[in-house]
Amino acid sequence: MEYNYISIEKYVPDIDSYFAHTSKSNQNKEKLLEHMARTKKYMELIFHGKNIDSILENIFNEIKYNNSYLKPYVKEFIFELFINGIYLHDIGKINANFQNTRMKNPIFKNHIGDSNHSMNSSVLFSNIFYVKLNKLDIDDDEFDFLYYCIYLFSYLISKHHGKLNTILSYGEAIDNFNKAFKEYYISGYIENVEENIIALIEDQLQEIYNSISPKGTTFILAKLFYSILIGSDYYATYEYMSNNNINLEDMGSMNNYIKEITKKYESTDVYKKIKQYSLYKNNKTDVNPFTKTPINELRSNMFLEAAKNIIKYSEKNIFYLEAPTGSGKTNTSINLALNLLNRDKKLNKLFYIFPFNTLVEQTADVLNESFGKIVDVTIMNSVTPIKTNIQNKSNNREMVDYEKGYLNYIFLNYPLVITTHVRLFNMLFGTTREECIPIAHLANSVIIIDEIQSYSIKLWKEMIYFLDKYSSLLNIKVIIMSATLPKLDILLNEKQAEYVNLINDRDIYFKNTLFKDRVQLDFTLINNPLQGEDIDEKLESLIIKIQEVWESRGRCKILVEFMQTKTARIFYNMAKEKWKDKYNQKRVLELTGSDNKNVRKDIIHNVKHTLKDCLLISTQVIEAGVDIDMDIGFKSISFLDAEEQFLGRINRSCMKDEKGIAYFFNIDEAKAVYKNDYRMNQTLIDYNIQQMLIDKDFTPFYKKTMEDIEKVKNRCDSKNFEITLDEIDSLNFTAIENKMQLIDDQSTVDLFLNVKEKINGVVIEGKQVWDKYVDLLHDMTIPFAEKKILLSEVKSDMNYFIYSIYVRRNKKGNSIKPNDYNDVIGELYYYEDGYRFIEDDKFSKEKAYELLKNNFCESDFI
Structure with missing residues (x-):
């Protein structure tokens, strides 16, 4: 499509008299025309770097209005709207009040009033294109749809x-603008402001968006437009403020590294042995490298089968x-991922998404080893500082470009990113400027999502719906992987044929004795309760039973998992007391969500590398993401896929001389932990569910789970999926953001x-870290980007000292607050005497809850 830009001089003849920005570091004010040119330049850079032309063509080809696909001239008009909406986004700065009060423009020194420019820009953009629209010879449906597109971009x-x-709020904004002497604010605009710049009322909007299909296309189009608009504006402003350009190579494309990292990866011992095994399997050599390690032969078969299928179905x-x-x-x-990136040159970024920070760190280590640090592996989470850019060195002193470092952070200007599911959901559903910028940079990427079953089950249907929309329209390749993998496309009936199982017959692997029988299951403590x-x-x-197992097995590592922190602490204290004389006390360990990074790291290191035998008492934090290899497991039951994840910590290497053993019992009330999780309808109390776990056949379990989800999504209440679809089509961004919160609204x-x-x-x-944080917050002299990066560095250290507690609400619905603190910032309370909450070198929730006026209850310790 052609890049046809509006000639702004036709509408604002004295455009060269207006300014867009001022800067303390730049003596020359930036002219509005200069900023528009820079915005256009960076919009085209993003278009080129992320292949946005083909993305937009993909979206336009998908849209139907009243069941008719868009005609070529309609698509061309929308494309013209898209690029000019970004180019003209600041044209409202011709507001004389803005020029006087914000730009100190001497030409407009007599103007005093509202300096708004965003609403002015939207109205001027609308006017220019309403006039153009009225000159087109098109039918009523095409007119209505294009009218809506102008309204949307505006x-x-x-x-x-x-x-x-929500777009519904725009009508009131337009009415207010019309009442506020619009001509006064846009006095430099010589064309008549058309009277048809009117607010669409809700009924009109609903009639239009009900006529658009398939569902969700305009939602994605809107998010993409907003992402590129904000991104182009950020880049343009950065160039003026810093006198530095952003180039294509600054956008962090994997294309710059793919050949080299592929070569490096294929030189690793693991890959070379798999390649040799492939030759053996295809009768091209007589040497099987895995003769003595059949488990590696099985792994290699899976590796090769998955690779074959992703090549075969790479267009999916x-x-x-x-x-x-x-x-x-x-x-x-x-x-x-490397197969996909090598086959499709449009794909130029790789993302790994995890639910747990432990998995983030572990995978970063694996990728760095596999790629030989040829490409930077960037971790983006709450506990890792934002990367900074070293601009140059002066007198042996490094000069940090904080502005560019922060830009890279919000733009995802990294080829390979490892982050959390919370960050991904903020990108897809967030409503702030910085949350929305990454959408364009997710386009044409490979996203690997691990442990998807750990996401809130109440969002499974919405989650797969949006993954489907984003991936198909933005050319995103999504690989969803897990040992307990719900086939979420079942919830989208018409889409099932379009999802690819990379393993044709999972039972070949799951039911192979090397995997299936590596852990023996024992349900006697359920069938004959404690x-x-x-x-x-x-x-x-339970302690008596564990002692029997420990003594009969000999030196071994035993893992015990409870559902509630309180139960784990009680059991930990019991075990220490019972075995303090008989055994070395260091063999009894506790790991829960209350432990900070240091404690967690030390415990896991000792369990993995130091201790030959130990008793590790834990909560659900152990189920996934913790790389430990235990001999024996005891678990308080919850739901089936959680039980299988727990088994992943037992005989994990599949290489132990003796089989692992897992005992299941029922002490904690799991429903109190997993509130409203439909999987709790199927637990190991049921013999049939026990058999599913033995057979590694989760199909019936997930079939029932999906049926339960469908029942809820079809109910006549706020959870009905049709309501979600209506919120998507009506572009109610706030409602979607609130609905797609991964973490429940707990206080x-x-x-x-x-x-x-x-x-x-x-x-x-x-105290040193706290004081540094407070000083940074209160220092108003530090530039915005530098402050953001410095705060991220301090917050990374703060995580070692922060402990969370759940608090209930009082009768008025307000959260109960702790008392007796020395300082408070937001919901963060500082305690000078921190050791008052430490017991046995660990954080004590019991002592923390003494800060609350009301006594704590069972649910506080979940």
Whole structure:
């Protein structure tokens, strides 16, 4: 499509008299025309770097209005709207008040009033294109649809210094603007402001969006437009403020590295052995490198089968990799990603998405090893500082370009990113400017999502719906992998044929004795429940059982998982007391969500590398993402895929001389933890569910789960999926953002404890970190980008001192707040005497809850 830009001089003859920005570091004010030119330049850079032309063509080809596909001239008009909406997004700065009060433009020194420019820009853009639209010889349907597109882009322009809410709110904004002497604010515009710049009322909008199909296309189009608009504006402003350009290579494309990292990966011992095995399998050599390690032969078969299928179906967008624990999913996923990136040159970024920070760190290590650090592996999460850019060195001193570092962070200007599912959801559904920028940079990328079953089940249908839309329209290749993989496309009936199972017959692997029988399952503690009237007595019975197993097995590593932190702590104290004389006390360990990074790291290291036998007591934090290899497991039951994830911590290597054993019991009330999770309707109390776990056949379990989800999504209440579809089509961005929150709206407060912790080998006192954080917050002299990066560095250290507690609400619905603190910032409470909450070198929730006026209850310890 051609890039036909509006000649703005036709509408504002004295355009060269207006300014767009001023800068303390730049003596020359930036003229509005200069900013528009820079915006256009960077929009075209993004278009070129992310192949946006083909993305837009893909979207336009998908849209139907009243069941008719768009004609070529309609698509061309929308494309013209798209690029000019971005080019003209600041044209409202011709507001004389803006020029006087904000730009100190002497030509307009007598003008005093509202300096708004975003709404002015949207109205001027609308006017220019309404006039053009009225001159087109098109039918009524085409006119209505293009009228709506003008209205949509105009709304998004009006929000380029705010956040998205709903297009319905735009009508009121237009009415208010019309009442506020619009001619006064746009006095430099010589054309008549058409009277047809009117607000569309809700009924009109609904009639139009009901006529658009398929569902969700305009939602994606709107998010893409807003992303590129904000992104182009950011880049253009950065160039003026810093006198530095952004180039194509700055956008972090994998195309710059793909050949080299592929070569490096294929030189690794693992890949070379798989390649040799492939030759053996195809009768091209007599040497089988895995004769003595049949488990590696099985892993290689899976690796090769998945690679064959992704090549065969590379034009598809969503792929499932269902593989048992210990089968080498990460290595297989690396090969799959490289296959896709090498085959389609439009694909130029790689993302790994995880639900847990432990998986983020572990995978970063694997990727760095596989790619030899040829490409930077960028971690983006709440505990990792933002990367900075070294601009140059002066007198042996490094000069940091904070502005560019922050730009890279919000634009995802990295070829390979590892981040969390929360960050991904913020990109897809967020409404702020910085949350929306990455959408354009997700286009033409490969996204690998791990452990998808851990996402909130109430969002499964919405999640796969949006993954389907984003991937098909933005050319995103999504690989979903897990040992317990719900086939979410079942929830989208018409889409099932379009999703690719990379493993044709999962049973070949799951039911192979090397994987299936590596852990022996024991349900006797469920069928014959632990003896005791109360929980303490039941835990005493459990200790006796564990001691019997420990002594009969000999030196071994035992893992015990509870659903609630409180139960884990009670059992931990019991075990320490019972075995303090008989065994070395260091063999009894506790790992829960209350432990900070140092404690967690030390415990996992000791369990993996130091201790030959131990008793590790934990909560659900152990189920996925923790790379440990235990001999025996005891678990309080929850739902089936959680039980299988737990089994992944037992005989994980599949290489132990003796089989692992897992015992299941029922002490904690799992429904109190997994509220409203439909999977709790199927637990190991049921013999049939026990058999599913033995047979590694989760199909009936997920079939029932999907049926339960469908029942909820078809109910006549706010959870009905049709309501979600209506919110999507009506562009109610706020409602979608609220609905797609991964973390339930539970009230939490964070306690910052002044204790001593070792950070990067240096012992630091919490007070030092707290004071640095407070000073940074209050320092108004630090430029925005530099402050963001410095805060990210301090927050990374703060995580060592912060502990969260859940708090209930009072009768008025307000959260109960802690007391007796020394300082508070937002919901973060500082305690000078942090050691008052430390017991046995660990954070004590019981002592923390003494800060609340009301006594704590069972649910506080979930």
